[in-house]
Each structure stands twice: as C-alpha cells, then as structure tokens.
Amino acid sequence: MNLNKRKAKFIGTALQNKTLILVFVAAVVPTTIIALCLYYLIFNMLAWQLGIPEAIAYNLVPVARKVNLIILIALPVTLFVIWFMALELSHRIAGPLYRLEKEINERIEGKKSGPIQLREKDELKALADKINKLIIK
Amino acid sequence: MFEKKWFSLLILITLIFAAGNPSVLAAQSPKKFPFKEKDALDEWQEKVFRGRVLYSVKAHEDDSYLVAYSDNTASGIFYQIRFDPKQLPMISWKWKVLEFPKKGKPGVGKGGWIEQDDYAARLYVIFPKLSFNLTKSLEYVWDKSLPVGTIKESPYSKNIKIIVIESGSRNINKWVQEKRNIYEDYVSAFGRKPGKVGAIAIMTDTDNTSSTAEAHYDELKVRYKDESE
Numbered sequence: 001m002n003l004n005k006r007k008a009k010f011i012g013t014a015l016q017n018k019t020l021i022l023v024f025v026a027a028v029v030p031t032t033i034i035a036l037c038l039y040y041l042i043f044n045m046l047a048w049q050l051g052i053p054e055a056i057a058y059n060l061v062p063v064a065r066k067v068n069l070i071i072l073i074a075l076p077v078t079l080f081v082i083w084f085m086a087l088e089l090s091h092r093i094a095g096p097l098y099r100l101e102k103e104i105n106e107r108i109e110g111k112k113s114g115p116i117q118l119r120e121k122d123e124l125k126a127l128a129d130k131i132n133k134l135i136i137k
Numbered sequence: 138m139f140e141k142k143w144f145s146l147l148i149l150i151t152l153i154f155a156a157g158n159p160s161v162l163a164a165q166s167p168k169k170f171p172f173k174e175k176d177a178l179d180e181w182q183e184k185v186f187r188g189r190v191l192y193s194v195k196a197h198e199d200d201s202y203l204v205a206y207s208d209n210t211a212s213g214i215f216y217q218i219r220f221d222p223k224q225l226p227m228i229s230w231k232w233k234v235l236e237f238p239k240k241g242k243p244g245v246g247k248g249g250w251i252e253q254d255d256y257a258a259r260l261y262v263i264f265p266k267l268s269f270n271l272t273k274s275l276e277y278v279w280d281k282s283l284p285v286g287t288i289k290e291s292p293y294s295k296n297i298k299i300i301v302i303e304s305g306s307r308n309i310n311k312w313v314q315e316k317r318n319i320y321e322d323y324v325s326a327f328g329r330k331p332g333k334v335g336a337i338a339i340m341t342d343t344d345n346t347s348s349t350a351e352a353h354y355d356e357l358k359v360r361y362k363d364e365s366e
Contacts, residue, residue, distance in 0.1 A: 040268070047269030051184030051215040052338060053261065053276075054254070057294035058186075061270060 009091045016094030023086035028079070039067075096122040100131070107135065165220050167361035172203040172354070178214060186211040187344040195353075202355035205258070205341035207238075209348065213261070213340035220360045222262075222331050226320035230357040232258045232303075233312045237281040239348035250292035255345045256280055258303075258352035262319050265335035272296060273331070275322055277315065279303035279352070288326050298326035312355070318363070334360075 010016065043064055050056045096118050106112040115132040118125050170177070177194045188210030195204050238255035256278040264273045276291070276299045283289075283301045291297035300322055303313055323331035337359055341352045 044269050047272065050186075051182065051336070052186050052211075052213045052340065053263065053272070053274040053297045054211075054291065054293045055184065055186040056269060056272070057291070057297065061294070064270060 009087050011091070011095060011098055013094050013098050015097060016090045019090035019093055020086050023089050024083055027082045027086065031082075092121065092123050095119075096124040096128070100124065100128060104131070165225060165360055167225075168218055168359050170216075170357035170359075171201070172357075173201045177203075181214040181216050184213050184215045184338070186213070186342070188212065190341055192339075202233075202353045203339070204351070204353055205339065206351045207341045207343040207349060209343055211255075211340065211342035211344035213338045213342075215336055215338040217336045218334065218360065220334050222319040222323065222334050225360045225362055226318045227316065227361050227363045228260075228262065228319055228337070228357075228359045229314070229316040230260065231312050231314045231355050232260075232279065233353040234258055234279055234303075234306075234309055235351040235353070236349060237306065237309075238343040238346040238350045240281070240346050252345050254292050255343050255348070255350070257341060257350045258354070259299075259340050259342075260354075260357075261336075261338040261340065262323075262334055263336040263338065264323070264332050266332065270296075272335075273323075273327060274298070275300060275319065275326060277302050277317060277322075279313075281306060300326060312353075314356075316363075 010020075043060065046060055047056050050060060099118060099122075100116065103112065103116040107116075115135060116128050118128045172194050173196060175194055175196050178192060183189070183192070190205055190207040190210050190212045192214050193204050195202055234257040237257045240253055240255065256276075257280075259276050259278040262275045262277075264275075266272050274297045276297060278299055278301055280287075280301050281304070283304060285301055285304045287299075287301040289299050289301075291299055302315060302317070319334065320331060323329075337357075339354055339357075341350050343350045
C-alpha cells in the first residue's frame with residue numbers, strides 16, 4: 001500500500017468543504033473584527049489626542065495611509081496563508097475519514113483484506129486501530 | 138418573556154450610554170466661556186502641534202480675557218462639546234489682534250500654501266465622524282490680507298475649510314464682536330448639511346512664518362439659537 005503523502009490536498013468531499021469553510025471563517029471573522037476595532041480605536045483616539053485638525057492631517061493621516069498600504073499588501077498574503085492552513089487542517093480530518101470509508105467498503109466488498117493503514121500524520125489513527133481490532137476478531 | 142428580556146437589555150444599554158454622555162440627559166443650554174477666572178482654562182485641553190503657544194487668562198477687576206501669544210509655535214486649546222448645529226447653530230465671541238504673523242507674498246519665497254497658513258486668531262468648530270479621516274472642521278480666521286468672506290480649503294486637508302471673517306489691520310488693538318451661524322457656514326463651505334459638532338478650539342499660530350503673533354479672545358458663547366431671527 002502506498003502510504004506516501006497525498007498529492008491532492010483538496011479531495012472535495014462534503015465534510016472537507018464544510019471543515020474548510022468553517023476553519024477559514026472561524027479564523028478570518030474574529031481576526032477581522034479585532035483588527036478593525038484596534039484600527040478604529042487607535043487612530044480615532046490618536047486623532048482626539050492630537051485635536052487640532054491640521055495636526056491630524058499633517059501627522060496622523062500620512063501614518064494611516066502607510067498602514068492602509070501595508071494592510072492592502074499583507075491582506076491577500078494573510079488570507080492565502082489562512083486558506084492554506086484551513087485546507088491542510090480540513091485535509092487531515094476529511095482525508096482519513098474518506099480513506100477509512102473507502103477501505104471499509106473495499107473489505108465489505110471483499111476486494112481487500114487485513115488491517116487498515118493510515119498515513120503517519122493522519123488524524124483518527126486510534127479509530128482505525130479499533131476498526132482493525134474488530135476486523136481481526 | 139423573550140421580548141421583555143430584550144426590552145430590559147435595551148433600556149439598560151440606553152441608560153449606560155446616557156450615563157456616559159451627560160449631554161443626552163441634560164438640557165442643552167448655551168455654553169459660555171467668559172474667561173473671568175485664572176483657572177478658566179482648566180476645562181480646556183491643550184493640543185500642541187508645533188511648539189506651545191502661551192495661553193493665559195488676564196483677570197483684572199474691570200476686564201478679563203484670554204491672551205494667546207505665539208512665537209514660532211502652533212498649539213491650540215480644545216474643548217469637547219457635543220450638539221446639533223441644526224437645532225442650536227449659533228456661536229459668538231469677541232477677539233482682538235495685537236500682532237499679525239509676518240507672511241510673505243503668496244507664491245514668493247515663503248509664500249507657498251502651507252507657509253501662508255498662520256493666523257493671528259482662529260476659532261475652530263469640529264465635526265467628528267465615525268472615522269477620524271472623515272472629520273470636518275470650520276475655521277473662522279482673522280487674516281491680515283485675505284478679504285472678508287473668503288472660504289478656502291486648508292493646505293493640510295480638504296476636510297478643513299477656512300472662513301475669513303475679519304481682515305486687515307484696520308481694527309488692530311480693538312475688540313471685534315463676531316456672531317456666526319455654524320449650520321449655514323458649514324453648508325456654504327462644504328455644500329452639504331453638517332453632522333453633530335464634537336469640539337471647538339482656539340489657536341493663534343506662527344509656526345509656518347517663523348514670526349510672532351498675539352491675540353485676545355473673550356465672551357465665547359456656543360450652542361444656542363439666535364432669538365433675533
């Protein structure tokens with residue numbers, strides 16, 4: 001059995017889709033809310049602290065523009081990293097389940113025999129071990 | 138039961154908000170700044186832009202006023218006050234210029250836009266928005282050369298409009314009374330209706346002209362309706 005790393009991270013099962021979206025949203029939404037609150041609070045409090053409109057325009061607006069530019073550049077990279085991590089996590093959960101189901105089906109149909117083997121980093125190895133014990137009995 | 142719980146929560150939030158904003162509960166009476174006591178500036182905040190302007194109250198038996206003396210500096214005094222200029226649009230004060238900043242001719246040497254942006258006396262009305270970069274300001278100024286009625290954009294931001302309401306040195310060393318309708322001035326300057334006023338400020342500055350200026354301010358009154366209208 002080839003236990004090498006899976007080539008495709010996205011296997012397209014409903015479970016992976018749900019996990020992927022859930023993890024992505026769970027990471028992006030709170031991060032965005034916290035970032036927006038911090039951005040709003042910091043800049044608005046600084047603006048009130050400066051008070052004089054010319055001081056705000058001269059000192060704070062250029063800083064805000066630079067921060068906006070950095071956010072504009074960093075945002076797609078951050079979103080890609082979060083998406084990649086969500087994909088990896090969803091793959092580690094959905095991949096073994098997909099494999100377990102496939103291996104059990106093959107054993108039910110008599111195409112294969114013996115214990116089920118999962119990949120080294122896969123989750124649900126404990127469940128696979130228990131199924132293997134059931135198969136041996 | 139569910140509706141009652143949410144209604145109670147709404148009442149609680151409203152009360153907390155009102156407690157944090159005394160202006161919500163208090164009737165909005167005119168706010169006067171007579172500058173009669175030595176500690177009259179305690180309720181104002183100092184905001185330094187480039188060096189400190191000397192603000193002090195000169196309290197005599199017969200007369201008292203705010204003195205602002207700037208020597209190559211720019212700082213203002215700032216007072217947070219929230220009201221609707223549509224309901225209470227008037228602001229009035231009197232001021233006296235003793236010395237104007239020495240400006241170059243526009244476009245010559247130190248005659249650029251920012252280099253010209255010093256005024257012997259100016260009074261701000263600030264209209265804060267949800268985000269600081271949308272905040273708009275009106276500046277009533279007394280300039281030595283710009284004609285009365287000039288409305289121009291500040292060289293610092295399009296959100297700051299300068300309105301020249303006194304001009305020249307004809308009235309130097311004399312008290313001049315001013316009365317403005319904030320709502321109408323905002324509409325004239327920005328071409329739209331204003332939101333709530335969030336603060337007023339006073340500044341005499343000379344940082345761009347590297348010169349000196351002195352002005353006096355007194356009898357500032359804000360947040361009222363003109364009864365004569």
